[in-house]
Amino acid sequence: xxxxxxxxxxxxxxxxxxxxxxxxxxxxxxxxxxxxxxxxxxxxxxxxxxxxxxxxxxxxxxxxxxxxxxxxxxxxxxxxxxxxxxxxxxxxxxxxxxxxxxxxxxxxxxxxxxxxxxxxxxxxxxxxxxxxxxxxxxxxxxxxxxxxxxxxxxxxxxxxxxxxxxxxxxxxxxxx
Amino acid sequence: xxxxxxxxxxxxxxxxxxxxxxxxxxxxxxxxxxxxxxxxxxxxxxxxxxxxxxxxxxxxxxxxxxxxxxxxxxxxxxxxxxxxxxxxxxxxxxxxxxxxxxxxxxxxxxxxxxxxxxxxxxxxxxxxxxxxxxxxxxxxxxxxxxxxxxxxxxxxxxxxxxxxxxxxxxxxxxxxxxxxxxxxxxxxxxxxxxxxxxxxxxxxxxxxxxxxxxxxxxxxxxxxxxxxxxxxxxxxxxxxxxxxxxxxxxxxxxxxxxxxxxxxxxxxxxxxxxxxxxxxxxxxxxxxxxxxxxxxxxxxxxxxxxxxxxxxxxxxxxxxxxxxxxxxxxxxxxxxxxxxxxxxxxxxxxxxxxxxxxxxxxxxxxxxxxxxxxxxxxxxxxxxxxxxxxxxxxxxxxxxxxxxxxxxxxxxxxxxxxxxxxxxxxxxxxxxxxxxxxxxxxxxxxxxxxxxxxxxxxxxxxxxxxxxxxxxxxxxxxxxxxxxxxxxxxxxxxxxxxxxxxxxxxxxxxxxxxxxxxxxxxxxxxxxxxxxxxxxxxxxxxxxxxxxxxxxxxxxxxxxx
Numbered sequence: 001x002x003x004x005x006x007x008x009x010x011x012x013x014x015x016x017x018x019x020x021x022x023x024x025x026x027x028x029x030x031x032x033x034x035x036x037x038x039x040x041x042x043x044x045x046x047x048x049x050x051x052x053x054x055x056x057x058x059x060x061x062x063x064x065x066x067x068x069x070x071x072x073x074x075x076x077x078x079x080x081x082x083x084x085x086x087x088x089x090x091x092x093x094x095x096x097x098x099x100x101x102x103x104x105x106x107x108x109x110x111x112x113x114x115x116x117x118x119x120x121x122x123x124x125x126x127x128x129x130x131x132x133x134x135x136x137x138x139x140x141x142x143x144x145x146x147x148x149x150x151x152x153x154x155x156x157x158x159x160x161x162x163x164x165x166x167x168x169x170x171x172x173x174x175x176x
Numbered sequence: 177x178x179x180x181x182x183x184x185x186x187x188x189x190x191x192x193x194x195x196x197x198x199x200x201x202x203x204x205x206x207x208x209x210x211x212x213x214x215x216x217x218x219x220x221x222x223x224x225x226x227x228x229x230x231x232x233x234x235x236x237x238x239x240x241x242x243x244x245x246x247x248x249x250x251x252x253x254x255x256x257x258x259x260x261x262x263x264x265x266x267x268x269x270x271x272x273x274x275x276x277x278x279x280x281x282x283x284x285x286x287x288x289x290x291x292x293x294x295x296x297x298x299x300x301x302x303x304x305x306x307x308x309x310x311x312x313x314x315x316x317x318x319x320x321x322x323x324x325x326x327x328x329x330x331x332x333x334x335x336x337x338x339x340x341x342x343x344x345x346x347x348x349x350x351x352x353x354x355x356x357x358x359x360x361x362x363x364x365x366x367x368x369x370x371x372x373x374x375x376x377x378x379x380x381x382x383x384x385x386x387x388x389x390x391x392x393x394x395x396x397x398x399x400x401x402x403x404x405x406x407x408x409x410x411x412x413x414x415x416x417x418x419x420x421x422x423x424x425x426x427x428x429x430x431x432x433x434x435x436x437x438x439x440x441x442x443x444x445x446x447x448x449x450x451x452x453x454x455x456x457x458x459x460x461x462x463x464x465x466x467x468x469x470x471x472x473x474x475x476x477x478x479x480x481x482x483x484x485x486x487x488x489x490x491x492x493x494x495x496x497x498x499x500x501x502x503x504x505x506x507x508x509x510x511x512x513x514x515x516x517x518x519x520x521x522x523x524x525x526x527x528x529x530x531x532x533x534x535x536x537x538x539x540x541x542x543x544x545x546x547x548x549x550x551x552x553x554x555x556x557x558x559x560x561x562x563x564x565x566x567x568x569x570x571x572x573x574x575x576x577x578x579x580x581x582x583x584x585x586x587x588x589x590x591x592x593x594x595x596x597x598x599x600x601x602x603x604x605x606x607x608x609x610x611x612x613x614x615x616x617x618x619x620x621x622x623x624x625x626x627x628x629x630x631x632x633x634x635x636x637x638x639x640x641x642x643x644x645x646x647x648x649x650x651x652x653x654x655x656x657x658x659x660x661x662x663x664x665x666x667x668x669x670x671x672x673x674x675x676x677x678x679x680x681x682x683x684x685x686x687x688x689x690x691x692x693x694x695x696x697x698x699x700x701x702x703x704x705x706x707x708x709x710x711x712x713x714x715x716x717x718x719x720x721x722x723x724x725x726x727x728x729x730x731x732x733x734x735x736x737x
Contacts, residue, residue: 001434002358002424003193003271010355010438017709018436018495025487028716029480032723036472036548039727044735046549049471051464077637102638111735116464122312122397124556124625128640131623132733133555134462137397138314142464147735155640157633159556159625161308163315164237167630172638 047134047144054141059117060100063091067101076103076172086110092156094123094136097165099156103172108151116142124159127173133159148175179349180275188270190586190685191429199269199276199342203262203587205286207580208675210258211668213293214573217250218664225612225657230631230650237629241306244627246297248309252568253328253411254293259576260366260418261285261335266587267363267421268342274351277341285335292327295320308627310408313384313400322385329377329407336367336374358438359428362421365445370414372453376406398465409456412564413482415572417448419534420489422575423527424496429582430524431517431693433496436703441492447485451477458546462555471548483543490535490715495708502702504694510707521689526578526602533606534571537613540719542567550726553733556627558653559620566613569660574606577667584671585686590678595689598670605663608656615652621729622646 014022040046066089067082074081079102084090090112093100096119106112116125118138125134134144158169178185178194185194220243226234235243269276276282298320299305305317343364346352356364380403386392424441427433435441457474460466477483501513518524541563545554554560581598584590592598624631624646631650633639681687 001432002428002438004357005352005354006358006438008354012437012439014437014440016703017705018440018491021491021709021712022440022484022488024716025484025712028719029484029487032483032543032547033472033476033479035727036476039549040468040472043549043731044737045552045730045733046468046737047462047471047552048468048737049464049466079637098637121315122401126556126623126625127734128623129643130733131553131557131621132736133552133557135460135464135555137401137464139396140398140464145737149734155638157623157625157640159628160312161241161315161627164241164306165635166241167237167628167633168636170633170636170638170640 050143052141052143053139054117056117056119056138059091059115059141060093060119062115063093063100066091071101072105079103081105081174084112086112088112090114092116092125092171093119094125094158094169095119096121096163097158097169099169099171101171103174105174105176106148108148108175111145111147114144114146116144121162122160123162123169124157126157126159128155128157130154135160151175178273179345179351184275188586189681189683193270194273195587196269196275198279198282199265200587202276202282202286203265203583206258206262206265207583209290210255210262211671213250213254213258214664215668216297217247217255218661218668220244220247220250221657222661225654225661227629228650229654230647232654233630238306240629241308242300242303245306245308246300249296249300252309253325256415256568256572257328257332258289260414261289261332262583263418263422263579264336264339264363264367265342267360268339268346271357271360272342272346272352274342274346274349277338277345281334281338281341285331285338288327288331288334292324292331295324295327299324310404311384312404313387313395313397316388319385319388322381322388326378326381326385329374329381333371333374336370339363339367358435358441359421359425361442362417362424362445365449366414366417366421368449369410369417369452373407373410373414376403376410380404380407398463401460401463402466405456405459406453409459410453412568413448413452413455415568416452416486417445419530419572419575420445422579423489423493423531426523426527426575426578426582427493427497430521430527430689431497432500432696433493434500434698434701435492435496436499436705437492440488444485444488444492447481450481452482454478455482455546458551461546461548461551468548475546475548480543483539486535486539487712490531490539491708491712493531494711495705498705498708499701499703500696502705503696503700507702510710513707518690518693520599522598522602523578523581523689525599526574526581529602529606530571530575530578533566533574533610535715536718537610538563538567538571540722541617543719544723544726547726550730552736553726553730554620556625557620558616558624558626561626562613562616562620565609565616570606570609570613574602574609577602577605580667580671581689584674584678585681588675588678589680589682590674591681591687592670592674592678594670597666601663601666601670605660605667608658608660608663610656612653612656612660615649615656619646619649619653622649624650
């Protein structure tokens with residue numbers, strides 16, 4: 001019984017249903033494990049964690065230059081619309097409680113290298129309603145290689161707590 | 177051989193086990209304080225549930241995050257750690273027929289933990305530590321906040337050390353023969369994991385504490401998340417271990433269940449010790465700076481051997497119960513033995529519900545969301561708290577409630593009032609927490625973030641409107657949270673009434689929750705358990721459906737790498 005020392009000879013292999021279950025469970029565990037490397041090579045959605053050290057100031061500077069070079073002159077709700085060339089590097093700076101640039105315009109089925117970093121605290125990159133989520137850390141240039149496969153208007157929502165204005169921290173990605 | 181001094185021991189009138197009176201005092205003190213923190217956490221919980229329900233939206237933003245900080249720390253740290261220290265003292269003394277290693281050390285542990293916990297709660301209410309439980313750098317709380325957490329961690333380590341002391345003197349004085357009992361083995365596994373966990377806590381909190389006082393410049397935010405989660409997640413694995421030990425204990429006390437094969441059960445605990453800590457990596461699956469290989473190996477707990485351990489316990493517990501029930505003659509069909517279980521015994525029903533909720537909801541969602549790539553469609557959404565409220569609340573807290581229905585009569589020697597309400601309580605709480613967890617999961621799959629005050633984004637320059645389904649499920653969060661709160665309040669009221677004003681049963685056995693079941697001799701135990709096997713096959717099928725459905729959902733989003 002479980003509340004007193006086991007009788008002598010307790011050390012033995014499982015039998016019957018128990019043995020079958022341990023075997024089945026082990027096979028399932030191995031399948032789940034192999035699914036991840038499989039998807040890493042064959043799947044289209046992965047999180048490789050590609051990142052570089054960067055100071056918040058340097059990243060802010062790169063973002064500013066990126067916006068200057070790629071803004072279209074168009075405005076949305078008073079924000080510059082920034083439309084980078086397909087295949088290029090895109091910068092998104094998260095800070096309390098907004099993103100820079102606030103509006104990005106991307107082309108469907110084109111690949112972009114999206115650089116994410118933060119000026120101050122941990123922030124989130126939660127693309128809605130697509131529901132793609134990545135973590136943003138200050139000091140890290142987090143690069144995700146993104147291919148929008150559907151057109152539409154999407155919202156980036158901050159989903160890591162960053163202070164009292166957290167719920168107002170959003171930006172827009174338009175895919176044409 | 178006994179190692180008790182004179183007047184240091186009593187014999188339990190129900191189980192015949194010796195109870196060390198020093199240990200009993202500290203079990204009582206730790207359990208009572210645990211329930212006080214449970215109450216604080218519960219009041220916070222209802223305020224949060226009613227804020228996330230969009231049509232109620234109770235708290236203002238600043239208080240929402242303050243109360244969220246309070247809720248996390250009081251529930252996940254204080255309630256559970258105090259209760260676990262009580263469990264360790266019980267396992268290290270009564271079950272080994274031994275005495276408490278050191279009264280002084282027990283005082284030091286209790287004092288440090290209590291002072292630390294009070295410091296943290298005071299710091300939160302002072303309003304300068306709205307940093308949530310994780311206090312991700314460089315979000316800054318007050319030094320008292322971090323200092324309090326350090327004191328709680330050190331106090332807990334001291335208590336764990338006292339437990340190891342109990343094991344040592346029991347072994348030295350030969351108070352038991354052969355291997356230690358399975359429940360104690362589980363407690364030892366929990367304690368070993370706790371040491372690693374709390375050391376990580378010290379490694380991350382000491383520099384953070386110094387930084388909060390301005391003594392050092394900065395702590396790397398990525399490093400902080402890595403080490404913090406070796407505290408934050410591993411501590412949940414301590415809970416899993418303690419909960420499983422309680423499952424074995426109560427299934428024996430309530431129905432006389434004995435595991436079919438203790439080698440298998442013990443091996444599963446060893447798997448926890450060896451592999452469970454690396455799973456902390458699943459919090460960093462969409463983080464920068466850690467690569468795919470690192471994420472895959474670690475999030476899989478080294479090829480899911482710790483998941484295997486939980487799947488094993490998920491079989492051995494019901495199989496042990498089925499074995500003894502069939503031995504009683506409930507042999508008809510697959511599930512007659514289930515129908516004949518003491519469902520009106522709140523200790524038993526709480527533990528059985530805990531097993532089912534932990535396995536079918538908490539376990540399945542946890543492994544799936546912690547899959548490296550699937551985490552992309554789950555990270556920091558409400559799916560995450562949907563998962564862990566099914567493990568740590570529907571699982572651990574419910575199991576501990578079940579234990580309380582035995583601890584109060586056996587250790588406090590007080591009887592519960594209103595036994596009819598006691599019988600309902602686990603069902604009410606379980607229903608509420610299941611509704612809330614499932615609702616959180618669905619709302620999260622619509623993209624609703626966790627730790628977020630306003631899904632309507634009031635004041636945002638570029639707002640967003642979630643699908644109507646999200647609002648529907650958020651109402652489910654509010655409703656489920658309210659029911660779970662009522663279930664928990666009922667538990668606290670009944671337990672406090674029993675502990676402080678209950679009728680003493682000293683000198684006689686506890687009043688049985690249900691008419692006693694016939695004892696079964698070892699040779700009459702049935703070793704074939706088709707019912708338990710059918711239950712775990714059902715679990716596996718649900719697991720596979722949920723798992724592959726999530727891969728499908730992932731395959732539908734934009735390409736990203």
